[in-house]
Amino acid sequence: MLCKLALRNAARSVRDFAVYFLTLAFGVCLFYVFNSIDAQQAMIALNESQKYYVEQMISMMTYVSVFVAIVLGLLVVYANRFLMKRRKQELGLYLLLGMERGGVSRILIAETFLIGLFALAAGLTGGVFLSQMVSVVTARLFEADLTSFHFVFSPAALAKTALCFGVIFAVVMVFNTATVTRCRLTELLTAARRNETPARRGRLRYPVFFLLSVACLATAYLWVLQTGIFSRDLGSQIILGCVGTVLFFFSLSGLLNVLPRLFPRFYFRGLNCFVLRQVNSRVNTAILSMSVICLMLFLTICSLAGGMSMAEGFSEQARQQYPYGASLMYTTDGERKPALSIEGTLRADGIAFDELVRSSSQMEIHRADARFEGAFRFFDAAALLYEDSGYTAEGEDVLAASCVILPASQYNAMRRLANQPEVELGEDEYLFWVKSTMAQDLAALPSSGVTVTVEGRTFTAAGACLTEPFTTGLGLGHIALVLPDAFAQALPVSSQLLNVQFDSRADGDAFAAALAAVYTEERAETASGRNWRPYDILSTQTQMIDSSVSVKTVILFLGVYIGLVFLITSAAVLGLQQLSEAADRAESYRLLRRLGAKEKAVRRALFTQITLCVCLPLSLALVHAAVGLEALRRSFLDELPIDILPGAAATALVLVLIYGGYLLATCFAAQGIIRPRRRG
Amino acid sequence: MEPVLSVRNVEKYYGSRGTVTKAVDDISFTVEKGEFVGVMGASGSGKTTLLNCIATIDRVSAGHIFVGGRDVTALGERRLSAFRREELGFIFQDFNLLDTLTAFENIALALTIRRVPPQEIRVRVEEVAQRLGVSSALPKYPYQLSGGEKQRVAAARAIAGNPSLILADEPTGSLDSRSARVLLESLRTLNTVLGATILMVTHDAFTASYCGRILFIKDGRLFSELRRGEAGRKEFFDRIIEVVSLLGGDGAHAL
Structure with a gap:
């Protein structure tokens, strides 16, 4: 039964x-x-x-x-x-x-x-x-x-x-x-x-709760901005934020009561008073659900904007880190003098170079011992960074290192290949190149005032540190010197570098496949020594980006996915709430019509009410999200420069589309519910 | 002088071909300015349908209704809301107060819809509230009010906009006899002191006895009409009972 x-x-x-x-x-x-x-x-x-x-x-x-x-x-x-x-x-x-x-x-x-x-x-x-x-x-x-x-x-x-x-x-x-x-x-x-909840619980309490909520939120904001999102305190910060949010909506329901006294002119115009009271009653009864929806929206925005921004940051980083379609390097030593250019050998071996490659450039890489003298801090930092990579500090502001030397004209050719502006170098000048991940530590340090002595000749700095990589994914040490052609080319060659650019990703893949087809295992076995192919290492952009971006893309993907699900959930819940509210209040709207309110005014009252109810949690969520995203940006500052704005713009678009879509659908459905039933 | 309300040969059918119900069948009457008219009849006699047609909530099947010389049956949907706003005030059996608004705001709403300047609103609301004896109820919400207070607040809302015609549908239907009496006294005061024109639908003889003239409706037709003249309320009540017993059916209920 x-x-x-x-x-x-x-x-x-x-x-x-x-x-x-x-x-x-x-x-x-x-x-x-x-x-x-x-x-x-x-x-x-x-x-x-x-x-x-x-x-x-x-x-x-x-x-x-x-x-x-x-x-x-x-x-x-x-x-x-x-x-x-x-x-x-x-x-x-x-x-x-x-x-x-x-x-x-x-x-x-x-x-x-x-x-x-x-x-x-x-x-x-x-x-x-x-x-x-x-x-x-x-x-x-x-x-x-x-x-x-x-x-x-x-x-x-x-x-x-x-x-x-x-x-x-x-x-x-x-x-x-x-x-x-x-x-x-x-x-x-x-x-x-x-009537759902009597809206009077003592007037004094609301301002107190409001201040308390502001205090909670401000503390949480400042705290998370300070610690970043990877700290152990994240849990406490989240709890503080949640409490602040609930208190905010709680006090808001009281503050809406004060409105008529503060703005009587606005309040007693048209249906304003009705709309505000309806919203107030909504907020009053739905403090908890509004808070929850606000937090869900916050999570949504952070996931979406954060995910997209990080992905953008990663791919931007990848593009900068791997500027060439492919890099090939041939290491020379005493016995292995390069007879041909790498490109020439490839052509001779039957690679369809012209069909696959858009442009290319070769550079001879030299190596020599260099002595840096000058500003103390520069050497200190450099020595600390590269302590175990063969650099030796001699005294307080002297650093000796075996260093990669790049001839200026060939280096500039490489820059042209990557669409980077050329650098200018005088007769007795040098430029210092440093690996981009270290750049943040060194870029701020003065490179002028530091002199470099190579093979007894002393050079002065021509400008600030260069950081753009000149290979795709090849390790050639952390630092390098760009020196005038005449001097550099007299130094022994340590390796040859060929950078190529492709028109498309497909060309790049075809190029790699063509190389693999020509330089097979059998060829390696039959050829003598290491001379079976004109390069030792091949590194392509596709390969590098794929491996470096994959995990990060997981984060992006999850961010977007979680964000979307949360967005749809909260929008759906809000929409359903508003619909059932409209159904409950259909009688009120009928009454408004009987009192002679215009159909248009009634509809506007309904729309305004729904819009306010839907946008209240959104606006607090936006504030939360702004702080959250800034905290995210700060947390990644060292590893990854994130530009939040494009991600935020994309998120705004998604919000407008999905959330706005739900809002519109709700408005029209609600209008259907309160539509007067025509009889006879 | 032109009558405030003039109902001419109004008919209202329900149902489709074959099973037509004539809820209102060829009714005509007029209400002059300053009259307090009651419409009586048993349940199902068509009195509420008639009121709804006058209130422009329902449309007539045939005939015309003139309010202040204007044919409301010819008005379009857009004009109708303006008409309701300017000419009519409503009192319902179930009060129909908005429970999210205080009593003050409920009354004020009728004024804000009429675009009364915000600065005038407080004065006018307090004035009508005082007239109906609900000044103390103004800051309260409907759920904090008794039935009688609610109905007087509703009455205050109805008269706040100075309508040319107040329509009341069983206003005492949900009230106990004491609250009903207080409300009816208030309505009579509105009628006599302010000269408000009231058309009230009721099936209750006691309620009807406060009116100046009563129209009896039976099966959708005008059955008879009773004028109070110089008679006292008690005497008028007895005469009403006589007609009601003639009408049959509802008399026992009224007593």
């Missing part, structure tokens, strides 16, 4: 249950996918250094996962509360008809259990399939080998999800039972007619 009643109830208020069910299933699905990410990454072949990054990422995920669990828990409790409120009258009726409280509780528990079970099943099914799709898309993104594709199922994620939602459902059951057993009958029966 009870079970039948529970089922029939569910069928009767199917629309309300649908909201609840969808919220639950969405939450379960999201949670599973989120937690199965570490199982997915097994699909992508990773090398040791990449694994390190992924481990770091997963440890960060654990934090985020806890946060997500709390957020989802609150969301479910909220959705349940929303449902309970709409059904209080029905429950009251059971009690009035003589059903025992225990019986009513059992109905509720049965309902919660059934819905929970179905939602869990539906959500997990959705989650398992969604995570496959995510895996496939990720693999595509890296052009990973899909032959190793297998169906990923993460029992750990399943257990985590089931446990987490089990706890949430238990809380919901306790909550519902408490509602039934502790509520007075009259409250249940009049619930529908009750």
Whole structure:
């Protein structure tokens, strides 16, 4: 009997249950996918250094996962509360008809259990399939080998999800039972007619809470800006931010009450007073859900903008680090004098050079001992950095090093090849080149005033440090000297470098394939010594970018993906809330019409109300996100220069499209709900 | 002088071909300025439908309704809201106060919709509230008010915009007898002191006895008309009961 009643109830208020069910299933699905990410990454072949990054990422995920669990828990409790409120009258009726409280509780528990079970099943099914799709898309993104594709199922994620939602459902059951057993009958029966929450809880308290919330948020902001996002304090900072957010919406509901006294002219114009009161009532009853949605939006914006900005930063870094389509290097030593240029040998061996390569340039790399004298700090820093790489400090401001020497004209040819401006070098001048990752430490130091002595000749600095790489992915030491041609070319050649540019990525791949086809293993065995091919090392841009960007792209991808899911969830929840609100308030709008408000004014009132309700959490989320992104930028400052703006712009676009789309859809649907029913 | 309300041969059908219900069947009457007219009839007699047509909430099937000389049946949707705003005030059985707004704001809403300048609003709201004895209720929310107070706030809202015609649909329907009496006294004061024109639909003889003239409706047709003249309320009440018992059916309920 009870079970039948529970089922029939569910069928009767199917629309309300649908909201609840969808919220639950969405939450379960999201949670599973989120937690199965570490199982997915097994699909992508990773090398040791990449694994390190992924481990770091997963440890960060654990934090985020806890946060997500709390957020989802609150969301479910909220959705349940929303449902309970709409059904209080029905429950009251059971009690009035003589059903025992225990019986009513059992109905509720049965309902919660059934819905929970179905939602869990539906959500997990959705989650398992969604995570496959995510895996496939990720693999595509890296052009990973899909032959190793297998169906990923993460029992750990399943257990985590089931446990987490089990706890949430238990809380919901306790909550519902408490509602039934502790509520007075009259409250249940009049619930529908009750104004949701009396908006007066002492006027003095609101400003106090407002200040408290500002204090909480300011502390959290400043703290996270100081420590960055990788500190141990991140948890405390998040909690502080959450508390601040809830307090903010709590105090906001009180501040809206003061508005009529502050701006009577605005307040008592047209339907303004109605709209503001509606919004106030919304905020008042939905403090918790607004806070949760605000935090979800915050996470969304950070994930999207942060992910995109980091990816942009990485690819920008990659482009700068690997300026040439391919670099080939041939190391010479005493016996191996270069007879031909690398390019010439390649042509002679039958490589279709002209078809594949757009432009190329060769440089002879010399090596000599150099003595740096001058500004103390420069040598100090350099010596510290390269202590174990053969540099020796002689006294306080003298550094001796075996150094790569580049002839100026050939170096400039390389710069032209990479579309970089040429450098100018006088007869007795040198330019100092330093590997770009070290540049931040050295760039600030004065290079003028430092003299270099090579083979008894002394040069002075012609300008600031050069940092642009002159190879794609080849290690030629941390520092190099660019010296005048006449002098440099007299020095012994240590290696030859050929840089080539391609028209397209396909040409680059074809070039690498052509080389592999000509210079085969057999050729290596039959040829004498190392002279079987005109280069020792080949390094292509494709290869370098692929390996360096892959892990970082995982971060980007996850960021965008998590962001989008959160965005859609919060937008959907907000939209559904507004719709049910409109349905509840249809009578109010009918009344406005009867009082003679114009149809246009009524519609505008509805739109304004929805827009305000939807934008309130968004605006606080934007402030949160601005701080969060700045903290992110600062955290990566040393490793990666991130420009947040393009990512933020793209995020704004996504927000406008998705969030705005939901807003519009909600507005039109709500308008349909409150539309006057024409009779006769 | 031109009547405030003139109803001419109004008909209202419901249903499709074959099963047509005539809710209002060829009714004509006029209401002069300053009159307090009651419309009585049993449930289903068509009195609320008639009121809805006059209120422009419903459209007539045939006939014309003139308010202040204007044919409201010929007005388009856009003109109608302006008409409602300028000419009509409503009091409903279930009060229809907005529960997110305080009593003050509920009354003020009728004024802000009429684009009354914000600086005038406070004075005018307090004035009508005082007239209806609900000054102390102004800062409260509807759920904090008793039924009687709510209905008087609704009445205040109805008269706040100085409408030419106040339409009341079973205003005492949800009130106990004491609250009903207080409300009806207020309406009579509005009528006699301020000269407000009121058209009230009711099935309750006691409520009707506060009116100056009563139209009885049976099965969608005008059954009879009763004028109070110089009679006292008690005497008028007895005469109403007589007609009601003639109408049949609803008399026992009214008593």
